[in-house]
Amino acid sequence: MSPDPTARAVPAEWWRSAVFYQVYIRSFADGNGDGVGDLAGIRSRLPYLTELGVDALWITPFYPSPMADHGYDVADPRDVEPVFGDLAEFDALLADAHTRGLRVTVDLVPNHSSDRHEWFRTALAAAPGSPERARYLFRDGRGPDGSEPPNNWPSVFGGPAWTRVPDGQWYLHLFAPEQPDLDFANPDVVADLDRTMRFWLDRGVDGFRIDVAHGMAKPDGLPDMLPMEDTGLLADHGVGDHRFDQDGVHAVHRRIRGVLDEYEDRMAVGEVWVSDDDRLAQYLREDELQLAFNFKLLTAEWTADELRDAIIHSLSTVSGTPAPACWVLSNHDRPRHVTRYGGGELGLRRARAAALLQLALPGAVYLYNGDELGLPNVDDLPEEALQDPVWERSGRTKRGRDGCRVPMPWSGTRPSYGFSSSPDTWLPMPLDWAGLTVEAQSSDPASIQSLYRAALALRSGSPAFAGEELQWLPAPEGCLAFRRPGGLVCLLNLTDAPVPLPEGRVLLASSDLGGGTVPADSAVWLQA
Secondary structure (H helix, E strand, C coil): CCCCCCCCCCCCCHHHHCEEEEECHHHHCCCCCCCCCCHHHHHHCHHHHHHHCCCEEEECCCCCCCCCCCCCCCCCCCCCCCCCCCHHHHHHHHHHHHHCCCEEEEEECCCECCCCCHHHHHHHHCCCCCCCHHHECEECCECCCCCECCCCCECCCCCECEEECCCCCEEECCCCCCCCEECCCCHHHHHHHHHHHHHHHHHCCCEEEECCCCCCCCCCCCCCCCCCCCCCCCCCCCCCCCCCCCCCHHHHHHHHHHHHCCCCCCEEEECCCCCCHHHHHHHHCCCCCCEECECHHHHCCCCHHHHHHHHHHHHHHHHCCCCCCEEECCCCCCCCHHHHCCCHHHHHHHHHHHHHHHHHCCCEEEEECCHHHCCCCCCCCCHHHCCCHHHHHCCCCCCCCHHHCCCCCCCCCCCCCCCCCCCCCCCCCCCCCHHHCHHHHHCCCCCHHHHHHHHHHHHHHCHHHCCCCCEECCCCCCEEEEECCCCEEEEEECCCCCEECCCCEEEEECCCCCCCEECCCEEEEEEC
16 A cells, blocks of 8 residues: 555654753853853854764753752743843754754753742742642641641751741752642642643753652652651662652653643653662653663662663663663763762773763663763862752751762863853862863864764764664673674673673774773774
């Protein structure tokens, strides 16, 4: 039968093998000289991202916000924070990116609002039991005079998850007190999320990264949770932690998917800190998320056993779902992997090898801005510069996430290295980063940036990367080796000694291959 020429083509699921580039907006590029990254800065650097070879952007929140948690406390989800620009600037960025073939995804922050949101201000002014308070989780306290929190839940940023208001009630905030949780059992809340999604989808965004995608549903009665040694942002939110991964969250995701499906070729990826494979797979059912970050690769130690286990579990999670795997090495919440892998030359050598491992795996990939420069964590920021709420909420015992959020170095030999026309940036930049700039690395064929450019070009253009399966191959002890259906073979040597180079045509290596061997802490791609 001849195809119907009037039939609508089925949209290609472009995200299945896409390489996304996470732009932490405050730290990527400053377009107006105030020391803070912005939309104009991103727009000015689109040629760089095109040349690097990524497929899509994920831009962290740029909405109006008091910045108690650097944009993840949203006062208005359908506008632009003036520090970052305005809607016209966003539209121009989106148009330019699309002209260059870059998809643009943005953060959706549904679990909570800012305490400066109009709804919360109205709730504080209203009486207990009012419709205004019903959009949030206000409760009476425990004890004879209600002076104890309604339950024992801790905030992931430290301290209790409850704050008392002057009339005696308490409100729930799983994060900072400036981030009150919304109640998704309330129809106003669900309808407002629909409105926010359509606002950005109608402007042309290609999808969303959903913040705290395992939140948004709370158990009836808000019972006490089991005590846990680690209750923080990256904890294993398993059985007994009633704050996250409640079954009711899947109704919210089905609602989100329903809105996405009204538009052609749009997607969502969820931030789901759930380690159990079967629980994580539930978020990837055909009527829920298209992608979910699997953080096992990000949290694995630099050993063959841990990395192999991370890959096996990640592939097992998606094996019974319509979704591909989704690989992450660093992001704005975790120490950069150069530092996690040992720092210095050792950490950089391992990060180069990890780049080839990540980009050889089947599925979608998320890079964090600066991964391609081999940026380390900045762990010696002065205390007066620290801005992450974790610092204050922990009683200044945990330095928080600022070390992985230091601005990108672009050019020059001193701060702010072309990030801004001002030498002063929202977080101070190290004095020894001149050799890490985009400019310095672009002209060096041996740089990690050049390695990323070559790897991304091969990944997008070589038939060796075809197929979503992976076959493990025999490998020397302390090494990993696998083959993709298209013929790509990846060998990762995690030992401290060279190992023999497998047979095949070398496509790319993270270190110089000498004498027919793969050096320690190195990876190689071959065409079998």
